[in-house]
Amino acid sequence: MIERANARLVRILDQLETPAAAWSHLARAFLLALVFLLAPLSHAVHPATRTLVILHTNDTHAHTLPDGRGVGGYAAISGYLKGVKAQRSDVLVLDAGDMITGTPVSTLYEGMPVFDILNTLPIDCAVLGNHEFDHGWQKIAGFRRLARFPILCANVFSPTGELLGDAPTFFTTVNGIRIGVIGVTAPDLYAITATRGHQGLTVQDQVVAVRRHLPDVRQRADLVIVLSHCGVGQDLRLAREVPDIDVIVGGHSHTQLDQPELVGKTIVVQAKCYSEYVGRLDLVVDVPGRRVAEYGGRLVRMDGRIGPPDPTTAAVVEKYERDLRRTLDAVVGRTDAALDKAALVRAFEAIFAQKYDADFGHYQPGGNRATLSPGRITKRNVYEMLPFDNAMVVVEVTAEQLATLFNKQAPEGKRGPFRVATVDFYADRMVESGRLAEEQVTRYPAQARAVVLEHVQRTGGLAP
Ligand SMILES: [Zn+2]
Incomplete structure (x- = not known):
């Protein structure tokens, strides 16, 4: 019970980040004190449940800079991710694909700067989106060499039968929770990319690919996540057809899911597009029961209220912008x-x-x-x-x-x-x-x- 109360308090505290919340500093200080008092107790009472924060982006489409309203950009995202990670040790960062294509810096240098910039963000793993195939699928090997985080894909195969991503799955342990991630890419790749993007490739339906990997992942993990660049409609179908997934972190349809969708026990999230939002899913995981005991999700807008942009990321963004300005202005x-x-x-x-x-x-x-x-x-x-x-x-x-x-x-x-x-x-x-x-x-x-x-x-x- 105390663990639940604790999780609820943490959520209430999170809501204080929004200016609409009219809490006084005094109330915040009181609640914080309460959380710190309860935290050690809760571990003693319920050692079985543990918290996890999943921070997720999708379809950033090389929107490296803030938009005309000052919202978004990779430095803002990086600052937010690093800020949350500085405060807590139970954070997992995922990107659901379509990192490149959409701005000149990506188009002119064929996607490479985006991975150079993303290397300054604390991303645990990503999945191939359909636009990662835009400059010819052979270019993906270069993205993988450059990226310092694994790029998953379990359902697209080269003409010689090799998977196009670094791996189909990714395993990590965060706050004592063993996590398994399966990455899947848009099944209609053939219909939505130019010929050079898909010629000779075999694309498997994501439901088939997830079913193939799920028994192994379920055995090795307390929490099963599908990182999907298939669109929210496909994600809901996947949740219906494969009921043993805990969380689907999605992309591709650019859907603004202000609240997670729930299908059976599966939590489906997606955070719009163009680096405007980071999705945040707070979980309490029943580790021995291998299930999510509690969840709460929302989208965090990357505006001036989330804290300062990350200077390391901003410097790499600026390096490419300088090159571009000379050419494009x-x-x-x-x-x-x-x-x-x-x-x-x-x-x-x-x-x-x-x-x-x-x-x-x-x-x-x-x-x-x-x-x-x-x-x-x-x-x-x-x-x-x-x-x-x-x-x-x-x-x-x-x-x-x-x-x-x-x-x-x-x-x-x-x-x-x-x-x-x-x-x-x-x-x-x-x-x-x-x-x-x-x-x-x-x-x-x-x-x-x-x-x-x-x-x-x-x-x-x-x-x-
Ligand atoms: Zn897409």
Whole structure:
């Protein structure tokens, strides 16, 4: 009972971090004293239960710096993680994947700086997200060599049958709790990465992979965690189909789970994206019973209230930003009007069609990750608008395919074939699903970003 009261008090104390809590300093001091008084007692009464704090991030997508509101960034996360770890010895830090892709520093240097920066954070282990495959799956070996924490993956195999991560599972002991972690990656890797990201790989359903490793992990661990880059819908399915998992720390769907989801006994958590939040799951584990006795979870926003950013992390972030600034702050053109995503997509389509002498250009709003304000256009703006390394293709299609594949109407009286200039990412999907033949695709080495950049530099701007 005292252990439970103790855990509750710790949670109440945690809530004091939020400014909304109107506790006086006196009340806080009193409660703290109570916790310290009860702590030694609780171990004497209930040596079987032990506390664990899981701190988790996902889909940080190379958002190394705070956003426009001053929220997030790896130095803020690092400061928070190190602050919690300085205060207590029962902390486990996990990252659920998609560490790279989303900002110029990642795109320009093909993901490597992100792992250099993450090495300054006290991460226990991570899992491969689908975006870790963006620069070709062979590049993952380089990430693994650089990262000082293990990167798990139990369900993606190379053409020669080796697992792509450092290991399928990870074992550690924290505060006397033996912990086993199984890492799984998005099962729809083929559908959501460019060809170089998945060619020749075998991707296994995560439920199959977890079932294969679970007996061994359950035997060796008091607490079983699945670190999943499969999305919250898949995580809930996994919890239903494999009921013997204690915790699923998730990513991929960018879901803001302010409170954990509970499926049977399985606790499912996820902490949105872009380094805005760190998820915090407080557990009381019944060690001999090998079960979670109590839990409480929430998301901690990485704003000014969580304490100072970590200077070591900030220095590594700044090192890469300095390099980038020299390259990317060059002004390449200007726009008189604000351009939203729809306007930019129209502009890109016109540029592609013109460049490749095609009847149509095609681009999708999902491939565009930024908008433009009136004024100067820098190289950085172009990288932010087009963060993905997609190469240009021209596809020759019938009038019917033009409508079904590209949602465009053939001009009156014209029968085709029609030439559509687009990027390999879309064409590859169509070829793989049998909706387009490879013979219909002509591939060009130029990246879509380079084509847009060249157009802006040549014409002085972007017009919708
Ligand atoms: Zn993902």
